[in-house]
Amino acid sequence: xxxxxxxxxxxxxxxxxxxxxxxxxxxxxxxxxxxxxxxxxxxxxxxxxxxxxxxxxxxxxxxxxxxxxxxxxxxxxxxxxxxxxxxxxxxxxxxxxxxxxxxxxxxxxxxxxxxxxxxxxxxxxxxxxxxxxxxxxxxxxxxxxxxxxxxxxxxxxxxxxxxxxxxxxxxxxxxxxxxxxxxxxxxxxxxxxxxxxxxxxxxxxxxxxxxxxxxxxxxxxxxxxxxxxxxxxxxxxxxxxxxxxxxxxxxxxxxxx
Amino acid sequence: xxxxxxxxxxxxxxxxxxxxxxxxxxxxxxxxxxxxxxxxxxxxxxxxxxxxxxxxxxxxxxxxxxxxxxxxxxxxxxxxxxxxxxxxxxxxxxxxxxxxxxxxxxxxxxxxxxxxxxxxxxxxxxxxxxxxxxxxxxxxxxxxxxxxxxxxxxxxxxxxxxxxxxxxxxxxxxxxxxxxxxxxxxxxxxxxxxxxxxxxxxxxxxxxxxxxxxxxxxxxxxxxxxxxxxxxxxxxxxxxxxxxxxxxxxxxxxxxxxxxxxx
Numbered sequence: 001x002x003x004x005x006x007x008x009x010x011x012x013x014x015x016x017x018x019x020x021x022x023x024x025x026x027x028x029x030x031x032x033x034x035x036x037x038x039x040x041x042x043x044x045x046x047x048x049x050x051x052x053x054x055x056x057x058x059x060x061x062x063x064x065x066x067x068x069x070x071x072x073x074x075x076x077x078x079x080x081x082x083x084x085x086x087x088x089x090x091x092x093x094x095x096x097x098x099x100x101x102x103x104x105x106x107x108x109x110x111x112x113x114x115x116x117x118x119x120x121x122x123x124x125x126x127x128x129x130x131x132x133x134x135x136x137x138x139x140x141x142x143x144x145x146x147x148x149x150x151x152x153x154x155x156x157x158x159x160x161x162x163x164x165x166x167x168x169x170x171x172x173x174x175x176x177x178x179x180x181x182x183x184x185x186x187x188x189x190x191x192x193x194x195x196x197x198x199x200x201x202x203x204x205x206x207x208x209x210x211x212x213x214x215x216x217x218x219x220x221x222x223x224x225x226x227x228x229x230x231x232x233x234x235x236x237x238x239x240x241x242x243x244x245x246x247x248x249x250x251x252x253x254x255x256x257x
Numbered sequence: 258x259x260x261x262x263x264x265x266x267x268x269x270x271x272x273x274x275x276x277x278x279x280x281x282x283x284x285x286x287x288x289x290x291x292x293x294x295x296x297x298x299x300x301x302x303x304x305x306x307x308x309x310x311x312x313x314x315x316x317x318x319x320x321x322x323x324x325x326x327x328x329x330x331x332x333x334x335x336x337x338x339x340x341x342x343x344x345x346x347x348x349x350x351x352x353x354x355x356x357x358x359x360x361x362x363x364x365x366x367x368x369x370x371x372x373x374x375x376x377x378x379x380x381x382x383x384x385x386x387x388x389x390x391x392x393x394x395x396x397x398x399x400x401x402x403x404x405x406x407x408x409x410x411x412x413x414x415x416x417x418x419x420x421x422x423x424x425x426x427x428x429x430x431x432x433x434x435x436x437x438x439x440x441x442x443x444x445x446x447x448x449x450x451x452x453x454x455x456x457x458x459x460x461x462x463x464x465x466x467x468x469x470x471x472x473x474x475x476x477x478x479x480x481x482x483x484x485x486x487x488x489x490x491x492x493x494x495x496x497x498x499x500x501x502x503x504x505x506x507x508x509x510x511x512x513x514x515x516x517x518x519x520x
Binding site: 153155156159160161162163164165169173174177254255256 | 312334347357358361
């Protein structure tokens with residue numbers, strides 16, 4: 001290690017330390033569950049969770065596809081709707097002033113409490129899950145994008161006006177680029193919210209998907225399966241999050257060159 | 258020579274609650290075609306407000322401003338503008354920033370790109386065309402801003418303290434660069450500054466503004482021809498003019514130092 005340059009060493013440490021900590025926690029978990037003979041219904045050992053994949057890999061994959069595809073659809077639609085909402089709400093000062101406090105208030109509502117309403121309105125199938133997921137994920141995108149559109153550099157706006165730029169030119173050539181970093185910070189939140197939305201929907205109203213599978217496993221006291229489904233759910237959640245991060249990197253590269 | 262800018266009895270009053278603040282009080286002057294006019298005054302004397310009214314970025318409370326024979330009511334495409342901040346768009350390269358007015362005003366891109374290249378060469382930024390603003394120094398950014406102001410070949414150039422945020426050495430370099438540009442392209446220019454030496458060094462005429470009232474109290478012709486270089490700064494006449502202007506401003510402003518000396 002001592003021959004490695006400083007930054008290389010730090011790089012290895014930033015990778016190795018979290019991995020080591022994770023392995024250590026799993027090790028303690030394994031030892032404790034075995035040493036104290038903890039019931040696998042209460043807390044299965046990591047080895048039980050791993051071995052459960054042998055039995056239920058196919059089931060998990062099928063359910064992961066259901067949950068993942070719906071979450072991705074909800075993620076993309078909430079990104080589009082969030083941006084459209086932000087563009088509409090910032091299009092005029094009057095509209096903005098009328099809506100902004102309500103959007104902020106909506107952000108405060110514990111929106112999980114509203115999930116049953118969506119079943120009431122849209123039935124037990126994917127439209128209600130999708131709408132609920134979009135409903136909770138589009139707010140962060142809309143709010144962040146709105147903030148970004150209003151944070152464009154005042155000097156750049158003045159320059160554009162001096163150059164006789166039209167409102168649309170100012171919007172798309174100045175405000176939108178300035179809003180991009182804000183948009184992506186909202187999109188990262190939407191990435192996790194979209195999966196949460198679908199899983200909550202599945203808890204309430206589905207016969208398929210990882211959310212339903214977790215409830216099903218709980219009713220059969222298959223705790224190891226719940227953990228296995230959690231692991232798969234994390235992997236599913238990484239897909240929209242990865243897309244958001246990738247987009248953010250591209251945008252930053254475009255900005256900074 | 259034709260009159261290119263005519264400012265006639267212009268006033269600007271800001272309404273703040275019940276109070277009225279007169280930012281510009283009854284200013285009149287003209288600038289001939291190809292003339293470089295510096296507007297000199299202490300901060301808060303309304304000189305920037307006056308320039309923003311010329312740019313069509315501020316409304317005129319009363320009076321009028323005529324540019325190229327047309328009264329100014331809104332920003333005009335035939336005017337180049339520079340601010341204290343270079344105002345480059347951070348995601349655009351040097352070349353793209355310079356061509357921003359061309360894009361906005363939907364002018365033919367190819368021929369303006371040629372002109373942009375010429376301007377880049379003129380200000381000594383060749384080789385930096387594809388760099389982004391964060392890779393440039395403050396002086397280089399302001400050079401890009403000069404190119405952007407000139408790329409559409411405007412008749413009139415409005416400059417609002419364009420070099421006041423730069424360090425003294427860079428500022429001297431920028432003054433020389435601007436003189437070179439003036440000799441080559443000869444625009445009608447309004448240049449707002451609070452630096453006496455900068456005003457005298459660059460301008461054909463210096464208008465002095467004071468704070469109360471916020472109006473032009475002196476219109477002084479600078480007796481140096483062009484091309485100029487830094488050596489005029491050592492001439493006795495140059496320093497006499499500067500001393501005269503400084504005295505004029507201090508007398509009008511009743512600066513604390515003057516009051517202390519009087520006491």
